[in-house]
Amino acid sequence: MKQKSEAEAVAEAARHSTGNRQEVEGSKYAGCLSCCAKFDTKEIANWRDEWNSPEKQNRVKRWTAICPRCGKPTVIGSSTGLLDDQAYLLILNHFLTKQPTKRR
Numbered sequence: 001m002k003q004k005s006e007a008e009a010v011a012e013a014a015r016h017s018t019g020n021r022q023e024v025e026g027s028k029y030a031g032c033l034s035c036c037a038k039f040d041t042k043e044i045a046n047w048r049d050e051w052n053s054p055e056k057q058n059r060v061k062r063w064t065a066i067c068p069r070c071g072k073p074t075v076i077g078s079s080t081g082l083l084d085d086q087a088y089l090l091i092l093n094h095f096l097t098k099q100p101t102k103r104r
C-alpha cells in the first residue's frame with residue numbers, strides 16, 4: 001500500500017465525492033466525509049445533479065451522492081479504495097477540521 005500525503009488523499013477524496021454516482025453504485029458500501037458514517041450504497045436516495053451538459057445519459061451517471069445521514073455531498077464509494085486506506089483517516093481529519101470547500 002502506497003503512502004499518501006494528506007494533500008494527495010484529500011484531493012483524491014474531493015474528486016471522488018463529486019459526480020460519483022456510477023462509482024458509488026458500483027461499490028459495496030459508501031462512507032461520508034462529513035459525519036464519518038459508513039452505510040450501504042442502497043441507503044443513498046438523493047443525488048445532486050450539478051451538470052449542465054446536454055448529454056443526459058452521461059449526466060445522470062455523474063450525479064453526486066448525498067449522504068443519507070447528514071445530507072452533505074461528501075460521500076465516497078468503497079470501490080475507490082479510499083475507505084480502507086489509511087489515507088481515509090487523513091481525509092477525515094482534514095474534512096472534520098476544515099469546512100469542505102463549496103463547489104457552487
Ligand SMILES: [Zn+2]
Pocket residue numbers: 032033034035036037067068069070071072
Ligand atoms: Zn454524512
